Amino acid sequence: AHLYNAAEEQETTVNAKPADLSGYTRVRQKLVAPPFAPEHEQVATGGPKIVEIALETEERLLVVDEDNGGEIWALTYNGSVPGPLIIVHEGDMVELTLRNPASSMLEHNIDFHASTGALGGGGLTHVFPGEEVVLRWKATKPGCFTYHCAPGGDMIPYHVTHGMNGAIMVLPRDGLKDKDGNPLRYDRIAYFGEQDFYLPKDENGDYRTYEYAGDDYADSLDAMRTLIPTHLVFNGSVGALTGDNAIKAKVGETVLMVHNQANRDSRPHLIGGHGSYVWESSFTDPPMRNMETWFVRGGSAVAAMYTFEQPGVYAYVNHNLIEGIMLGAAAHIKVEGTWDNALMEQVVAPHSFET
Amino acid sequence: AHLYNAAEEQETTVNAKPADLSGYTRVRQKLVAPPFAPEHEQVATGGPKIVEIALETEERLLVVDEDNGGEIWALTYNGSVPGPLIIVHEGDMVELTLRNPASSMLEHNIDFHASTGALGGGGLTHVFPGEEVVLRWKATKPGCFTYHCAPGGDMIPYHVTHGMNGAIMVLPRDGLKDKDGNPLRYDRIAYFGEQDFYLPKDENGDYRTYEYAGDDYADSLDAMRTLIPTHLVFNGSVGALTGDNAIKAKVGETVLMVHNQANRDSRPHLIGGHGSYVWESSFTDPPMRNMETWFVRGGSAVAAMYTFEQPGVYAYVNHNLIEGIMLGAAAHIKVEGTWDNALMEQVVAPHSFET
Amino acid sequence: AHLYNAAEEQETTVNAKPADLSGYTRVRQKLVAPPFAPEHEQVATGGPKIVEIALETEERLLVVDEDNGGEIWALTYNGSVPGPLIIVHEGDMVELTLRNPASSMLEHNIDFHASTGALGGGGLTHVFPGEEVVLRWKATKPGCFTYHCAPGGDMIPYHVTHGMNGAIMVLPRDGLKDKDGNPLRYDRIAYFGEQDFYLPKDENGDYRTYEYAGDDYADSLDAMRTLIPTHLVFNGSVGALTGDNAIKAKVGETVLMVHNQANRDSRPHLIGGHGSYVWESSFTDPPMRNMETWFVRGGSAVAAMYTFEQPGVYAYVNHNLIEGIMLGAAAHIKVEGTWDNALMEQVVAPHSFET
Ligand SMILES: [Cu+2]
Ligand SMILES: [Cu+2]
Numbered sequence A, B, C: 001a002h003l004y005n006a007a008e009e010q011e012t013t014v015n016a017k018p019a020d021l022s023g024y025t026r027v028r029q030k031l032v033a034p035p036f037a038p039e040h041e042q043v044a045t046g047g048p049k050i051v052e053i054a055l056e057t058e059e060r061l062l063v064v065d066e067d068n069g070g071e072i073w074a075l076t077y078n079g080s081v082p083g084p085l086i087i088v089h090e091g092d093m094v095e096l097t098l099r100n101p102a103s104s105m106l107e108h109n110i111d112f113h114a115s116t117g118a119l120g121g122g123g124l125t126h127v128f129p130g131e132e133v134v135l136r137w138k139a140t141k142p143g144c145f146t147y148h149c150a151p152g153g154d155m156i157p158y159h160v161t162h163g164m165n166g167a168i169m170v171l172p173r174d175g176l177k178d179k180d181g182n183p184l185r186y187d188r189i190a191y192f193g194e195q196d197f198y199l200p201k202d203e204n205g206d207y208r209t210y211e212y213a214g215d216d217y218a219d220s221l222d223a224m225r226t227l228i229p230t231h232l233v234f235n236g237s238v239g240a241l242t243g244d245n246a247i248k249a250k251v252g253e254t255v256l257m258v259h260n261q262a263n264r265d266s267r268p269h270l271i272g273g274h275g276s277y278v279w280e281s282s283f284t285d286p287p288m289r290n291m292e293t294w295f296v297r298g299g300s301a302v303a304a305m306y307t308f309e310q311p312g313v314y315a316y317v318n319h320n321l322i323e324g325i326m327l328g329a330a331a332h333i334k335v336e337g338t339w340d341n342a343l344m345e346q347v348v349a350p351h352s353f354e355t
């Protein structure tokens, strides 16, 4: 009862003046599944927009790690973990329709870190199964921001650690810039949602299975209280972005890596590459430069930019290597192009030596 | 014996020249209990001061979570967890009288991260029950800084994780500024001490109770070695700053949130608001801007500034939501004022839809 | 099979143009054991260099904590944990000969975070016992960077958490600078490798012993999966840099503290001093100022500069004090000189007071 409970803290918004929406044009953003980004302009053309977004909550059984039997009744936005990446510009309005299908077991809502007031919208968007709500808010601060479900009390970490989170990127109207104001442009976005799962085990150490979403609630809280995830994955499951599912790029291309971690600190690293420009705070601040490993404060989304200089397979990992390699937070970026011996050369291949 | 032991490492300070105290005026700072701040000037008037501070160690039984029986023989400065916020200006001297009452069970001292030499004063301030000491040091670096007890060896983490820590804010003489040198002023300070407790449990999983301060020493070290706190709280107990104990503010007011975490990393987030200006390092550096979630390097105090734009209840949390919601690191800020639909509006309230 | 496996991802480097090495002069860097730094120029004289480096892998039984029986078959570069500090300038080439003696049990390689392509060189440097390889790469980004073994799959965190990591510092050709471009020079370097060990225990809670390197593989993975280290140490063992092994300095001297943590976040703090200039990201960014505690993103090396103002013993610790004091991440810096009462003075020594 002492604890923060979003559901109890709704705002009194009666008697407020109506918003003046003249000057805004209305567009609809077609969301796509991660690791991809919706079509968007890097530099905004025209005036501010009302960007219509549709999210539907979906509770689905997700195999987290097919090798060890880990599965979870994931709570999602639009069926993916993370939820889809939303992209708008500073000064735009986001107009979200949030729908919870009648087939759901649970109540959901949404808290946008990018927004202002009402618990980030969490206090105004509670939808029970069969309900929908429409929320409009202004993107006043440029940066990458987490959004997540926050239905109240212990349900908040429960929903967030069951996959119910994603990111919105609020670009400056004139696009990204370096510290001197020079434009920074990218060829593609790679959107990584890092998810910490805390899967309950039985007395034999095997992962428990459950019949319906929500059935794992009490067991999950016990597992969460250890603060030690059983799995840490990109895009919902171990290997979701490796091998045949690798992200693709070419030498000379610039990739903006957007990383969302809604709950737990992370430290992304691009094996073989760098974070040439890294925005850990917001796009208001100049990017940090030439980082080997950057930081995601748990409950944040960040962006890092890199231009590939060599071909090959890069691994994008949480560089606590136990977390990245053993718990699953690793993705691949496969880069085509011509090798540059001026940057690196195997001068003498491995061979036996006389001792 | 290998390990760092503050008690063994006292400085040889004999033969040192006396300090020249001409030009300083002497004032006494009346400390107040958290989450409040002592009366102070944001911009210093007059020359440097010797600011007299009185701290008394107090060992007291503290109920950490009345719902689950968690209690601890807290070790405190002036009876509160965290210890009181001290505020001075760069160039001032802090003159501390540290008193340990005869009724205490334990030796205490104090290490000021803001100070220079003698283990932050820890080597010069060991007081046994019934003793007092006077230490004077110059605040040469502007910023928020942790202070804490550090009696030596494993007693250091033991005292720190029993509540014996707080913060001092060393303001620039001309006050806080943005990166361009424009003044930044606040209407109030909210001072959050986040405490990680590691409460020992018995074989049934119930929290153990102890008769005297210090009796939990061996059990506590075992619990601490897991690195997993049983409780993470603001101002000493779960719910100490929520509900009726919420901090109060008004739309248009600017609040400086000072966050102390003497031991363990934290990632503060203001649900529904932002860190518009965040000083993670010191006041020498320009503040970071528009952060959704900022970072407290374990063993640090930081400051974040926000001007409220909407009424309602905001939750200030450690945004590892397991830590913030389930372990207790959540506070409320209750903001009065008029809702602004231009920033956020519930366009259509939750309602059933046809499927 | 889903997981990132460096060994499977070698680059196709055939058909690449030969590198143009005209204009480089060739030097050999004599590496030294930590906590010391190799001879080097702070400001580069002459043009870019090819810096020849020799590393030999060594698997050796290491006593981590003589007090509690903790020992490990450490995997090392040149026998020390961390591996030796390498120092070059931006624009230099590093030409590494990596040799794995025939007596080894395991395959090794090396991933330089400072390099570009081929998994940081990891894909081009796999050496089995009895093999050697030569890799050359260009240091294009200034900063402190981790290097580490990354033989593939779970062997990556296994080798890294068995000590197989170190740091390279890539200095700007014209040396370190403050934000205004003023030179920053140091009198000495203190090189700290913080190592998280996860030592397996038997059913009695005693540390297990093993006959050969690699024998602890399965047990170690189980221990690592808890994410809770049993030991956190500087330079390979508890107390390796304390007491008689303390680093030495003088009042007025400036020390550059280089901290490598290849796997796990850390938060260094100099008890009694500060990080006056801290480079958490790279030397491309201006240093952060006057930090009480700074941050090492797990999988990073950072640098912090401090000019000592007071004599005495300083402790350099990971300021999660459980980790720093109880798990072992503490070192001493012993500073000689004259005490300055203007900075700190014990005005009244501890004494009994009337109650
Ligand atoms: Cu939900
Ligand atoms: Cu949140």
Ligand SMILES: [Cu+2]
Binding pocket: B075, B107, B108, B109, B149, B150, B151, B159, B164
């Ligand atoms: Cu104490």
Ligand SMILES: [Cu+2]
Binding pocket: B111, B113, B148, B299, C269, C271, C319
């Ligand atoms: Cu400290």
Ligand SMILES: [Cu+2]
Binding pocket: C075, C107, C108, C109, C149, C150, C151, C159, C164
């Ligand atoms: Cu190796």
Ligand SMILES: [Cu+2]
Binding pocket: A269, A271, A319, C111, C113, C148, C299
């Ligand atoms: Cu690495």
Ligand SMILES: [Mg+2]
Binding pocket: A115, A116, A140, B274, B309
């Ligand atoms: Mg705002």
Ligand SMILES: [Mg+2]
Binding pocket: A143, A144, A145, A146, A280, A281, A282, A300, A301, A302, B292
């Ligand atoms: Mg962000």
Ligand SMILES: [Mg+2]
Binding pocket: A325, A326, C003, C154
């Ligand atoms: Mg595996």
Ligand SMILES: [Mg+2]
Binding pocket: B115, B116, B140, C274, C309
């Ligand atoms: Mg100083």
Ligand SMILES: [Mg+2]
Binding pocket: B143, B144, B145, B146, B280, B281, B282, B300, B301, B302, C292
């Ligand atoms: Mg601070």
Ligand SMILES: [Mg+2]
Binding pocket: A003, A154, B325, B326
């Ligand atoms: Mg509870």
Ligand SMILES: [Mg+2]
Binding pocket: A274, A309, C115, C116, C140
């Ligand atoms: Mg490069």
Ligand SMILES: [Mg+2]
Binding pocket: A292, C143, C144, C145, C146, C280, C281, C282, C300, C301, C302
């Ligand atoms: Mg680095």
Ligand SMILES: [Mg+2]
Binding pocket: B003, B154, C325, C326
């Ligand atoms: Mg010990």
